[in-house]
Amino acid sequence: MAEPRRAQSRILTVWDPLVRLLHWCLVVAFFAAWGLGEWGPNQMTWHFYFGYTVGALVTIRVIWGLVGPRNARFTSFLYKPGEVIAYLRHLPAREPSNWVGHNPLGGWSVLAMLGLLIVQVATGLVSDPQDFINVGPFAQYVPSSISTSLAPSIHELVSTLLLIVVGIHITAIAFYLHWKGENLVKPMITGKKVIDERD
Amino acid sequence: MRKTLLALTFVLPAAAAFAQSPEDTVKARQGYFDLLGAQMAVLAPMAQGKMDFDAAKAETAAKNLGALAKVDITPLFPEGTSNADLMDTRALPVIWERGDDFKAKLSAMHAAASEMEAAAGSLETLGPAVGKLGGACKACHDDFRAK
Numbered sequence: 001m002a003e004p005r006r007a008q009s010r011i012l013t014v015w016d017p018l019v020r021l022l023h024w025c026l027v028v029a030f031f032a033a034w035g036l037g038e039w040g041p042n043q044m045t046w047h048f049y050f051g052y053t054v055g056a057l058v059t060i061r062v063i064w065g066l067v068g069p070r071n072a073r074f075t076s077f078l079y080k081p082g083e084v085i086a087y088l089r090h091l092p093a094r095e096p097s098n099w100v101g102h103n104p105l106g107g108w109s110v111l112a113m114l115g116l117l118i119v120q121v122a123t124g125l126v127s128d129p130q131d132f133i134n135v136g137p138f139a140q141y142v143p144s145s146i147s148t149s150l151a152p153s154i155h156e157l158v159s160t161l162l163l164i165v166v167g168i169h170i171t172a173i174a175f176y177l178h179w180k181g182e183n184l185v186k187p188m189i190t191g192k193k194v195i196d197e198r199d
Numbered sequence: 200m201r202k203t204l205l206a207l208t209f210v211l212p213a214a215a216a217f218a219q220s221p222e223d224t225v226k227a228r229q230g231y232f233d234l235l236g237a238q239m240a241v242l243a244p245m246a247q248g249k250m251d252f253d254a255a256k257a258e259t260a261a262k263n264l265g266a267l268a269k270v271d272i273t274p275l276f277p278e279g280t281s282n283a284d285l286m287d288t289r290a291l292p293v294i295w296e297r298g299d300d301f302k303a304k305l306s307a308m309h310a311a312a313s314e315m316e317a318a319a320g321s322l323e324t325l326g327p328a329v330g331k332l333g334g335a336c337k338a339c340h341d342d343f344r345a346k
């Protein structure tokens with residue numbers, strides 16, 4: 001069964017090197033920032049460093065989403081609602097999607113993750129937990145009601161939302177692998193994806 | 200007169216137990232924390248190199264912290280003054296559910312605050328002492344104070 005398939009398959013480069021590099025750096029920096037925020041030492045210096053790293057990676061990714069190659073661009077992977085619904089109808093089918101780039105559902109989840117990460121970093125930068133050792137560098141420039149209360153509240157809430165969204169992201173990838181027989185992890189490492197062109 | 204006296208015998212115990220209104224009690228403890236903060240606002244920027252080290256100012260702030268460490272503020276946390284009972288407080292109800300832990304965190308902060316005076320003489324010793332005290336503030340806020 002595998003043989004005829006391979007004969008009609010093409011190997012495409014779906015993810016450019018920068019997208020892949022940013023993705024895996026983000027994985028490391030995100031989980032490091034999260035773990036250090038929740039369980040790290042009282043002196044949160046390393047939480048700040050990993051948080052800044054996330055901020056830098058997301059900034060570069062957003063710029064790349066505007067000027068990068070096709071599959072990296074927001075305009076290429078943010079689909080209209082109708083297209084998302086059409087894609088959803090095919091989702092339960094036990095066959096690879098053979099999509100090149102982000103599929104209509106994945107595209108929006110990428111935007112959700114980037115958006116939440118921006119909120120997370122922004123609120124961290126202006127948070128003042130009133131311990132005088134872990135004060136966000138820009139906390140002094142916002143009203144104290146924001147720095148001591150609103151920003152930390154949102155920072156905590158969005159940290160939970162991010163964990164949920166990342167959990168969905170990973171579950172979806174496991175679903176594609178086991179249910180649809182489509183490996184999405186390998187392309188994010190090698191950049192290459194085998195596209196079956198039979199249908 | 201007799202009536203007044205009789206009335207007093209009922210009112211006094213209640214008044215003694217609740218010398219202030221709950222709202223005033225909350226304000227009093229917040230004032231205590233603000234006083235702690237005011238000393239840290241002097242020491243922390245010096246320790247972090249954001250401000251030049253000023254031995255006289257550091258000493259005053261450290262002495263104040265030593266004095267504040269001697270104040271027992273547990274009476275300012277009577278039952279019924281959590282953020283579930285009152286507005287304008289961030290004290291979480293768990294303070295009363297895990298009272299021992301709360302008091303341990305309070306003692307840890309008091310211990311760190313009383314070490315400050317010995318540490319405020321030089322920048323080398325001030326840094327770690329501020330880190331330790333700040334850590335004690337954070338440890339309690341994380342568990343017992345609403346965001």
Ligand code: HEM
Pocket residue numbers: 030033034035037038047048050051052054055117120121122123124125126127128129134135136137151152153155156159162
């Ligand atoms: C994606 C990046 C980040 C993640 C995932 C993250 C996650 C977290 C988490 C889970 C906590 C503990 C919240 C709690 O349960 O109380 C926390 C606290 C904190 N974070 Fe972040 N953080 C990020 C970026 C930043 C940045 C860039 C800064 C600022 C430099 C920052 C500053 C703080 C501060 C000051 C706290 C303690 C105050 C609070 O509890 O809100 N964070 N962070």
